[in-house]
Every structure is written in C-alpha cells, then in structure tokens.
Amino acid sequence: MLSRPGDFFVPRCVGTRGTGYGPDVHAAPLSGLLATLVGAAALSGCSGQGNPEVDAAGAAALRFSSVAPTDAATACSLLAPQTASELEQGSGSCARGLSDASPPAGGGLREVEVYGLDAMVRLDRDTVFLARFEKGWKVTAAGCTPRPDGPYECDIKGG
C-alpha cells in the first residue's frame, strides 16, 4: 500500500466526529519552524461537527450508500477511478459490476475519521473507505466487513 502523506493540517484535517478541530496552520518562516511543527501536529486533531472535510467525506459515503443499491450508474460516478476500473474489468462495465456486487444500503452515519486525503466512514450497516481527489471525496472501497486480524473484507474495492 502506498505510503503517502496522511493529512494536511490546513484545511484538510484529521478527525473523528465529536473531537476538537484546530485553526489553520501555514508553513512558517524558519524562525517559527519548530513552533509550526508542534503546533501543526497538535492541531491535527479535528472534529466532525462543522469540519468541512469530515462533513464532506461523511456526505459522500452516505450518498454512495443510498444510491448504490438502486442507481448503479450514479454510484459509479462516486467511485475512485481505480475502484471503478476494477469493476469494469471484472464485469464489462462499472454499473454491471456494481450491481453484481450488491452493495448494502448503509443506513445512517455513525462515525467519520479523516486523515488528510483518506477517510473511513462507518454507517449503520456498512463501512466505506474514501480518498479525496481534486473533484472531492470518492469511494475507494465499500461493502466492507471487519475481520479479526487484518484488513476489512470489501466487496467493492480498487485493484
């Protein structure tokens, strides 16, 4: 798995719903580098409520989950390119692949965790993984169930 920068401190944040979110921290002059380092790190915790990234990731997961069981074509537009491509390769088209995977209706939002460009959203009946692209949050994996040791088992995921 690609090891990549986990979170942008400004304004893309890390957080779970209900924890605190800090103000913007920008790259500082050399004299304040240490203060920036510590401050940026300390402010990396952020909240779900009112935090735009957490809210946006949660909304993207909810939207996908609500349309996937009935409108595969729209749901495909909410997938990350590599995830959509994986479905296409397996079934000839993304929509067909998505229908074959029979994603569950996830239900209500329970928890959102955002770390920079990556998010995990727990719904009542599903867990959805997302990544933030230029056009917004896209679903990288859905239909996921936890396993005792190891990663989630996901019916829909990228290669």
Added chain:
Amino acid sequence: MKRLRDHGLSLAFTTLLLAALVGQALTGRADYNEQALGAGLPQMDLGQYVTSSQFTVDVAENWQSEYLQFLLYILLTVWLVQKGSPESKPLDKVGRETDEEQKVGAYAMDDSPAWAKASGWRRSLLSRSLGLTMGLIFLLSWLAQFIAGRSAFNADQIQGLEAPVGWGEYLASPDFWNRTFQNWQSEFLAVGSMVVLSIYLRERGSPESKPVGQPHTSTGVEG
C-alpha cells in the same frame, strides 16, 4: 562584511538547514507523487506536501533525535570523561565544578551575564539553561513526531482498508518506536565516534580537534 564573518557559523548552518529542507520537500513530494501515480491516487502540489503529516513526521523524527543527542552530550559530559578526547573535560573536573571555576557569584567577571552574578533561582536557571532548552525542544519535537506520526500511520491504515488506531495504540506501535530508535542509534553512533576518533585524529584549525601536535593522551584540550 565583518558582521557576516562574525556570524559565519550560524549563517552557514541556517542556510544549509533551509537548503536541506527544500531538498527534502521537493524529493519527498516527488517520491509521493511517483507512488500515487502508480496506485491511482491523487497527487499533491508542494504546498499540500509540506503541510502533510508525512512531511511533518519525517522532519520531527530527525529533529527530536538531534536535540536528544546534544542534550545527552551536554549533560553526560558534566559527569563522564574520556581520556584523551578533546570532547571531554579534564579527568579531575568531573561534576558541576566550583563557583570559582564556573565564574559565578563572587567569582563572576565584570562582563559576566547578570544572572551569573545573581544568587538563587536565577543563577540556577542560567546554570542549566542550555540543557533545559535543548531538552524542551527535544520533547516538543518528539511530541510533534508522535502526533503527526499517528496521522500518517492512520492514513496508511485507511489506504490498506484497516481501521485507524487511537493515541494509546499508536504509542505502543512499532511504527512510533521504530521511527524513534532508528534515529537515536545514528545519533549515539555519531557522538560516540566523535569522542573516540578525536583522541587519535586531528583536524588542523578546528576547535573540535586537539592541536595537531598535541599528544593522544591529552584530555580536554581543544585546538
């Protein structure tokens, strides 16, 4: 020009620090984008990269180890000596030394710092200010490594379709301690090497070395 010369060391190291940070940011971002491209993930611009937890943790883990190195060096050399090393003080001066040797209180000079002439907490604080400051910067850098490290680690967890970890779990994680120890060991090696190699080797004109003709057995003599 004289001003530049008088502050040459600090200016040179500040310049080197900036250049190295720029180099780290450029190459780190390029490395990331290379991998992101292969994995079908979004790429980042430079501003995004330098404010990412991955860049922060990489910077902080090196900083904390450097400050720990100097903190230990400052403190251990009060109590430990090394025969023949210019990095050590003379063998008979182990400890905090007398007020006369340290030029404090009644033995302070006219141009000594004001707090060296003072008594009580001010003199005590000045007497330990270098170690305290290095120690504080070390702790803050280590804290930054811990916080940013967890963020970066959790991003990886999510990419691998695994659940993020909490603070306690990350504190006990191999990722945090491996980042820490891999930096510590190199710092301890560098300091230990300097202490021992400077017994037998010389660098003409450097205050970190003995004078070239100084015997190997001379301790606490700098060039």
